[in-house]
Amino acid sequence: MQGREGAGGPAGPPRVPAQGAGYPVHRPVLLAEAVASLRPGRGGTFVDATLGLGGHAEGLLLASPRVRVVGIDRDPEALRIARERLARFGDRLVTVEGRHEDLARHLDALGIPRVEGVLADLGVSSMQLDVAGRGFSFRHDGPLDMRMGREGPTAADLVNTLSRNELGRIFREFGEERMADRIAREVVKVRETQPVSTTGEMRELVRRVIGSHREPQKDPATRVFQALRIATNRELVDLERFLDDSIERLSLGSTLTVLSYHSLEDRIVKNVFARHTAGCTCPPSFPVCVCSRRRVMELVGRKPVRASLEEVAGNPRSRSAKMRTIERVAETEESVEVPEGSPPR
Numbered sequence: 053m054q055g056r057e058g059a060g061g062p063a064g065p066p067r068v069p070a071q072g073a074g075y076p077v078h079r080p081v082l083l084a085e086a087v088a089s090l091r092p093g094r095g096g097t098f099v100d101a102t103l104g105l106g107g108h109a110e111g112l113l114l115a116s117p118r119v120r121v122v123g124i125d126r127d128p129e130a131l132r133i134a135r136e137r138l139a140r141f142g143d144r145l146v147t148v149e150g151r152h153e154d155l156a157r158h159l160d161a162l163g164i165p166r167v168e169g170v171l172a173d174l175g176v177s178s179m180q181l182d183v184a185g186r187g188f189s190f191r192h193d194g195p196l197d198m199r200m201g202r203e204g205p206t207a208a209d210l211v212n213t214l215s216r217n218e219l220g221r222i223f224r225e226f227g228e229e230r231m232a233d234r235i236a237r238e239v240v241k242v243r244e245t246q247p248v249s250t251t252g253e254m255r256e257l258v259r260r261v262i263g264s265h266r267e268p269q270k271d272p273a274t275r276v277f278q279a280l281r282i283a284t285n286r287e288l289v290d291l292e293r294f295l296d297d298s299i300e301r302l303s304l305g306s307t308l309t310v311l312s313y314h315s316l317e318d319r320i321v322k323n324v325f326a327r328h329t330a331g332c333t334c335p336p337s338f339p340v341c342v343c344s345r346r347r348v349m350e351l352v353g354r355k356p357v358r359a360s361l362e363e364v365a366g367n368p369r370s371r372s373a374k375m376r377t378i379e380r381v382a383e384t385e386e387s388v389e390v391p392e393g394s395p396p397r
């Protein structure tokens with residue numbers, strides 16, 4: 053087993069035990085479906101772009117002794133735990149601390165030009181949500197941090213420094229929060245007296261504006277916390293580039309599988325997949341294809357795969373998951389010679 057760029061350390065997130073009583077385990081969502089979609093039986097090198105605690109990577113490594121996994125995560129604590137948990141696979145697991153948006157750079161550094169599959173299980177892990185010191189959840193009072201990695205401003209930094217307009221935009225766009233502007237106004241009012249520094253303070257602030265009865269099944273702070281998490285970790289920035297780069301690196305017959313947990317992510321995945329599966333670009337009015345662009349990628353299944361009722365009952369996090377897969381069916385989209393008199397499209 054090999055690690056790059058180190059893991060853990062004084063500036064990293066709080067340490068948690070890798071295993072043991074009471075420790076919250078991350079249950080991988082759509083595990084069997086995600087592993088099967090990557091077809092690991094062929095062996096080869098697979099990228100788990102969101103290694104987390106290594107649940108999906110473990111599934112891949114168990115599927116065939118000829119599978120090697122490059123596991124990327126920006127969270128040094130997750131990497132440390134995954135390495136401990138998966139130590140039995142030896143050097144079949146290579147871990148990389150970094151952002152998956154830099155996939156091309158990571159693979160180049162490892163000397164890996166093409167891979168047999170890429171998996172991305174987007175968002176946060178249960179471990180990150182459950183450790184109060186990480187500041188992701190309104191369920192546990194802790195510092196309003198929310199950083200998955202060690203770098204960059206915390207959620208509290210954003211809340212206490214951004215303008216009212218910018219905060220309103222974040223709550224509206226990343227949380228789809230209807231009362232975004234009123235919440236932003238309240239933030240600016242509160243921080244004139246004292247900075248907002250804990251998850252508990254932020255939750256109370258949102259509750260004061262929204263009240264507690266809007267959506268009975270949902271804490272009123274849910275959308276604002278999602279928005280702050282996305283903004284703090286720049287989650288949607290460069291997601292498109294990551295998907296494009298992953299597709300670029302797939303060998304023939306290999307797949308990219310993405311699990312997303314909210315509509316903003318899923319929309320980006322859907323649009324990128326549609327762009328790559330467009331094939332012929334002739335206007336629909338042309339009776340025959342003149343561009344002769346070959347389809348390089350194909351969708352595997354038209355609709356996203358969802359968790360079964362049984363899985364949702366055992367793991368509520370899986371309720372919102374949508375899994376989409378795309379497969380490389382040709383090496384390049386270089387034009388194919390169209391013989392004269394070819395049949396209409």
Ligand SMILES: C[S@@+](CC[C@H](N)C(=O)[O-])C[C@H]1O[C@@H](n2cnc3c(N)ncnc32)[C@H](O)[C@@H]1O
Nearest residue numbers: 080102104105106107108125126127151152173
């Ligand atoms: C849903 S969890 C993955 C869980 C994993 N599939 C498992 O079975 O344990 C998502 C992980 O992706 C990581 N992550 C999120 N965004 C990332 C990014 N842009 N680059 C690298 N890692 C990221 C998070 O730190 C988290 O550990």
